[in-house]
Amino acid sequence: MIEWVLVMKMRNKYIQIYKDIVDDITKATYQPQTLLPSEHELMDKYGTSRETIRKALTLLAQNGFIQKVQGKGSIVLDTPRFDFPISGLVSFKELANQLGENHKTIVEKLELLPPTEDMKGILQIDSSEEMVWEVQRVREIDDEKIILDKDYIKSSKVEKLSREVCASSIYEYIEGELGLTISFAKKEITVEEPTKEDRNLLDLEGFSNVVVVKNYVYLEDASIFQYTESRHRPDKFRFVDFARRTKN
Amino acid sequence: MIEWVLVMKMRNKYIQIYKDIVDDITKATYQPQTLLPSEHELMDKYGTSRETIRKALTLLAQNGFIQKVQGKGSIVLDTPRFDFPISGLVSFKELANQLGENHKTIVEKLELLPPTEDMKGILQIDSSEEMVWEVQRVREIDDEKIILDKDYIKSSKVEKLSREVCASSIYEYIEGELGLTISFAKKEITVEEPTKEDRNLLDLEGFSNVVVVKNYVYLEDASIFQYTESRHRPDKFRFVDFARRTKN
């Protein structure tokens, strides 16, 4: 008898270990408030070096699954991570999926225009030829128009853009089809009075404020490629952040 | 002639290197959008191993100073970090210092009380004896009452608390005097209608919303020790977040 064994080339051993332990934590194989096996034990279990185990544990700590305590061990946390809706780089589609609500996206505007002076500054545009995609989308949840997303995207990064793409997910298109990778974003949250545009496009009866989330999105090579202004009806707005004092 | 040379025991070599490079970036010795010296060159410069250099660079990347690109190098970012007011674990005192405004703290309440059922859940209190410090502070900036901070602190972690401490900085007292270390916090931001208490204690004429920041603060051993609800007048509220797709 012959057994065919598929040997996967596992690059990123520490990420495999990380995922494995995440599984064990979410399945409660490792109980909250208890200690993970020691680094030495994990070395044996996974047959790898200590530094590799430590990389996996560092990842777990950074993502809020464990807390490392010198001399003691790694404590499994129960801070529920599943209620982190907009934290990080999450898009509306992911958010709506998580909320599990009826949601719809209405594309109000999709145009390729020369940038305003403001936008030239924000998107770091030098060339006089570069154009900017202006997209406006209204997000409807349970038949109420809740969010107005105004996107500004450099044409040098994204040449083509269709209403279909805008209606589903620009991020999936950019990262999937175009193969670009978003690596970091800066968010700024403030509260403003609604503009006429807000009042026209959103269901704002009785609300005297909107929550404005300004989002500066950067690619892998540290170049900015998109600016998004997300204008939320205040009663439906929620932002969760997990802050950690990182040493290493 | 005898020269006394003080040799500092430098533990955390990689943190020294990190700080050194942060200096060079903020002083623009390393220019934005240019490449840092390669890891090999930095090894020579600092006379250390590559892994140690890499730890320093990882820290720089996590804190938004550089962006590492495989095969190319480390790009110096110019995302200005000095306008990150409340991000992370920053306290009001630090915030006010950064803003450089006239600020004052009024302690409205300081009591040691038995916890409500809600608070027992939030602070993970099992014992029937444990008490909770309830602190209410109003933050005044430029003679306007802008923020109401409501703190709930476990008595088992902090036995004594004075009005003086509350008026300056609870965090400095806890981390300095008591030697406790805050390691992570979960923040939740929503917008609510002002309560009567908000209206009484803050200058809210004409404002129909407050921004509520709920803060769950944990110590090094992963135990929760404080819950804070920070209620902001919306026009003065600003939150900045730097999100990064971390791999390692």
Add this chain to the structure above:
DNA sequence: GAGTGGTCTAGACCACTAA
């Protein structure tokens, strides 16, 4: 003192970028 995590080394090989 035994066991834990934290730091550091010297070297190897791989994957990616750019000329």
Add this chain to the structure above:
DNA sequence: TAGTGGTCTAGACCACTCA
């Protein structure tokens, strides 16, 4: 192809916690 960062190893020593 040369140079860059990414992963991994085996081992050393240190700092901290707890019995």
